[in-house]
Amino acid sequence: MMKYIEWLTGEEMHSQSKQWLSELSFIKIEQQFLDELIKNYTLQLVNSEKFSGNQNLISTLGNLQSEIEGLFNSVINHENELHIMVDGVYQPEEEKKYRKFHGQIINDLENYLKNYKVVKKQIFEMIKNIMRSEKPKRILKQ
Numbered sequence: 001m002m003k004y005i006e007w008l009t010g011e012e013m014h015s016q017s018k019q020w021l022s023e024l025s026f027i028k029i030e031q032q033f034l035d036e037l038i039k040n041y042t043l044q045l046v047n048s049e050k051f052s053g054n055q056n057l058i059s060t061l062g063n064l065q066s067e068i069e070g071l072f073n074s075v076i077n078h079e080n081e082l083h084i085m086v087d088g089v090y091q092p093e094e095e096k097k098y099r100k101f102h103g104q105i106i107n108d109l110e111n112y113l114k115n116y117k118v119v120k121k122q123i124f125e126m127i128k129n130i131m132r133s134e135k136p137k138r139i140l141k142q
Helices: 002-006 010-040 042-047 051-080 092-141
Strands: none
Touching: 010 042, 010 051, 010 092, 042 092, 051 092
């Protein structure tokens, strides 16, 4: 992957950074939605026989929410340092460090997104199961 990064222009890295910020911003909003969903089903989650598994999953989501802040700040700082690549001054060591950090962000984001997608899917599955078990109870109450 480092060979690929060596060929990226400053404009391409800028574009990639903007894309990352957009994706991370969307994920933050999505995580707020997941929080609200969990709050709406707290009673059922607590009363479930799968309480400890649910609790671990919710805790993992909280960790991912904390981790996204660090990623977001890293991308912003990286974007702010872009001038190293586009200022027209030959600075091989600084440019090499910038490219290396760009590659590290790529790896960090790929790992984060992979973990987040797994947790998100599990949360939706957990809520879906609660909704399915609640549906017959609602029908009987009417």
